Amino acid sequence: MSHNDEIDCSGMSCPLPVVKSKMKIDTMNPGEVLKIITTDPGSCKDIPAWANRVGHEMIEEAEENGKYYFLVKRGE
Amino acid sequence: MAKKTMAIIAAQGSLDWAYPPFILASTAAAMDMEVKIFFTFYGLPLLKPKITAKVTPAANPAMPMKMPFGPKAFQAIDWPIPHAVSGVVPGFDSMATSLMKKQFKNKGVATITELREMCLALGVELIACQMTMDVFGFEEKDFVEGVTFAGAAAFLDFAADADIQLFM
Incomplete structure (x- = not known):
């Protein structure tokens, strides 16, 4: 699945991945997809919780070589 | 859906206790919640431009x-x-x-100053307790820009209807 923008939060701990993702997705348009990359294991639950709470759609979650990838579609 | 709200009282001034209010407030704001932190007693110095909070192992046995x-x-x-x-x-x-x-x-954790800047950028209201400011000799100009000033009743008026209330 393609994405419109990307933010790399590798090496960042709570709450930075969520806060940085929020700031990034705020600059995008509804319906556009943000790719988020993290290394913090806590973000596996935090990113979906954040997206669900604010009305963004979790499209994909994956783990590869110690990194976590998320595709989040911006809500209205 | 109405915005969720969170009211925090930050009364501790040691480095370890400086993190939780700013971490939770910035996260809540990122989750589109309206957040106000009421800084009182030893929490007040966390609003100064230069944060000099220390940790004291002698007071923290664990x-x-x-x-x-x-x-x-x-x-x-x-x-x-x-x-x-x-x-x-x-x-x-x-x-x-x-x-x-x-x-x-x-471990990739932001500094207190960075977390505080994020809180302000995300619209978290940082309120300095007027009474303890007077007691400890703080003036409005001692604190970073964006800080507001109020007493207990004004904060409780917000906290009374808040979805989450925390004392730290």
């Missing part, structure tokens, strides 16, 4: 004393330093403070 450098096995050692020592050795708190800052930096 605090792990670990070294943020060297091989993994060395870093895993929890140094059994008696409080009779940590409480009286000059400079011990400063050393523990710099070790904690180094450890947090190694």
